Amino acid sequence: MRLLGRELHHPGLAVLPGRIPAAGPKVRRCQLSRTATSTRQCSQIQPLAASSREAIESAAAKDQLTADFGALSDKIEELAAEVKENLQGTSLYLVGMMGSGKSTVGKMLSNILKYPFLDTDHLIESMAKMPIKDIFAEDGETFFRELETQVLQEIMPFHSCVVSTGGGVVLKRENWGLMQHGVVVWLSGEPRLLAARAMRDDLSTRPLLARTEQPAGDSSSLPSEPDSASATAPEPLKPEEKDDYEHTLQKLEQLLKERRPHYAFSDLQVPLEGDSEDSHFGAPAAVVAYRVLDALNQRIKRDAATREEMRNIEIKDAGDIPMTMRVQQSPVPQPQKQKQQRKGRKRG
Ligand SMILES: Nc1ncnc2c1ncn2[C@@H]1O[C@H](COP(=O)(O)OP(=O)(O)O)[C@@H](O)[C@H]1O
Numbered sequence: 001m002r003l004l005g006r007e008l009h010h011p012g013l014a015v016l017p018g019r020i021p022a023a024g025p026k027v028r029r030c031q032l033s034r035t036a037t038s039t040r041q042c043s044q045i046q047p048l049a050a051s052s053r054e055a056i057e058s059a060a061a062k063d064q065l066t067a068d069f070g071a072l073s074d075k076i077e078e079l080a081a082e083v084k085e086n087l088q089g090t091s092l093y094l095v096g097m098m099g100s101g102k103s104t105v106g107k108m109l110s111n112i113l114k115y116p117f118l119d120t121d122h123l124i125e126s127m128a129k130m131p132i133k134d135i136f137a138e139d140g141e142t143f144f145r146e147l148e149t150q151v152l153q154e155i156m157p158f159h160s161c162v163v164s165t166g167g168g169v170v171l172k173r174e175n176w177g178l179m180q181h182g183v184v185v186w187l188s189g190e191p192r193l194l195a196a197r198a199m200r201d202d203l204s205t206r207p208l209l210a211r212t213e214q215p216a217g218d219s220s221s222l223p224s225e226p227d228s229a230s231a232t233a234p235e236p237l238k239p240e241e242k243d244d245y246e247h248t249l250q251k252l253e254q255l256l257k258e259r260r261p262h263y264a265f266s267d268l269q270v271p272l273e274g275d276s277e278d279s280h281f282g283a284p285a286a287v288v289a290y291r292v293l294d295a296l297n298q299r300i301k302r303d304a305a306t307r308e309e310m311r312n313i314e315i316k317d318a319g320d321i322p323m324t325m326r327v328q329q330s331p332v333p334q335p336q337k338q339k340q341q342r343k344g345r346k347r348g
């Protein structure tokens with residue numbers, strides 16, 4: 001396949017897993033084993049309050065912890081089973097800014113729901129056979145956006161998938177037409193949180209955050225790598241990191257300002273913020289996954305209740321029906337009437 005002068009493999013054949021149903025042999029299996037994920041969910045879902053840390057040293061507290069986490073794990077599974085049944089194969093599209101956790105949370109949801117996981121950025125890289133930063137550098141953002149839409153077109157016919165999209169996917173109207181075959185979930189976090197996360201990753205992999213000018217250099221204390229994907233106190237950053245952080249934060253603030261109205265079109269908005277003030281990196285990924293499931297469940301129930309309400313509307317008087325709902329006589333003459341009118345005119 002050729003796209004804008006570049007020879008490409010047909011992604012439907014070369015990149016994407018076999019067509020759904022999910023039980024089909026070609027569908028890519030979830031990336032984490034069930035047991036492994038349950039354990040990760042357990043250890044992340046309820047970060048311990050600092051005050052309870054000492055108590056954990058005791059065997060009794062550890063037992064309690066295991067019991068609590070077991071219960072939470074069961075709760076997630078129960079919720080996931082309910083959501084999955086109600087979704088009836090509808091795909092989930094995760095949208096949100098760079099670093100909002102679309103890939104991380106997406107993989108978890110894929111594992112919990114037993115839906116295959118697709119990442120548009122990875123599919124684009126497979127199509128173009130080069131990393132995203134090189135696509136931006138060699139062919140520009142417009143070309144990248146073309147590939148992004150093409151990948152979405154390829155994904156659209158699939159059902160029962162969890163799709164992690166790129167942060168800018170919401171900018172094109174055409175992409176919305178494609179994503180709305182599924183439920184669009186916005187992982188929504190503030191720039192400070194996103195910047196803190198972006199700083200732990202390699203900034204150069206995200207071309208829109210990469211710096212073109214030389215960093216100035218200054219000193220201060222800012223978030224650095226936590227020991228797990230959960231809340232930790234920030235550690236001092238080196239001067240050049242501080243400068244990078246300021247630049248990243250500014251860039252993210254500007255992008256979010258432009259994009260917020262687009263993200264707001266999503267079916268659901270799920271916050272990333274953690275419960276405690278020192279959660280610089282936001283709530284743990286498993287908690288966000290739980291929030292997504294919970295939001296989906298509530299939305300599905302609310303929609304069902306609205307449908308039921310509409311079905312039970314009792315119309316006592318035809319005058320109660322708003323004009324727009326009544327069948328109105330067309331102002332355009334009917335063909336039969338036109339014929340009669342013509343005949344009448346001839347006779348006359
Ligand atoms: N809930 C979380 N808490 C802390 N760090 C997270 C969380 N979710 C993701 N991360 C980290 O943030 C970075 C960006 O996550 P990623 O899933 O790649 O985001 P996206 O796909 O939206 O760009 C990664 O380093 C990832 O490990």
Ligand SMILES: O=C(O)C1=C[C@@H](OP(=O)(O)O)[C@@H](O)[C@H](O)C1
Pocket residue numbers: 096097098099102121132165166167168169205206207208
């Ligand atoms: O926000 C954006 O415009 C982009 C986000 C990136 O994906 P992630 O959101 O997964 O980082 C990637 O698609 C590309 O660098 C552009």
